[in-house]
Amino acid sequence: MNIGGGTITRAELMGIRQGLQVAWDLGVRKAILRSDSKSxxxxxxxxxxxxxxxxxVSQVRRLINQEWEVRVEHTYREGNVVADYLASTGYNLQVGVHLIxxxxxxxxxxxxxxLVGNATPRYMFQ
Incomplete structure (x- = not known):
């Protein structure tokens, strides 16, 4: 998804909302929502x-509170490489939603x- 601009938090929330909506529409009734955006x-x-x-946020909460089980978790970017890759490639697409x-x-x-849970180093600078 490319939202065309705005804050990082807004982009994350829009991606979460869209992802939940797609999962609901596909009939998913048990999901884990993981985001590297702690905010x-x-x-x-x-x-x-x-x-x-x-x-x-209200729209996201309404989706979460539908008749399904959604667990919300924070993860570091290194813990969800697929999402990071999709976010990077989505930035170069036309504005709008793109389903793969x-x-x-x-x-x-x-x-x-x-899937195999490979670890990647996280560099912390002081």
């Missing part, structure tokens, strides 16, 4: 109404990478 996860979990993203029905060889590589 997006905290907004979804909090009861604050003062966020500039309140309307978008057949993964490219590179996407297949990253899916396998995530």
């Amino acid at each position: 997006a996860i905290e907004l979804i979990a909090s009861a604050t109404t003062s966020s500039p993203h309140f309307q978008l 029905t057949v993964p490219s060889p590179m996407l297949q590589h990253w899916i396998l990478f995530d």
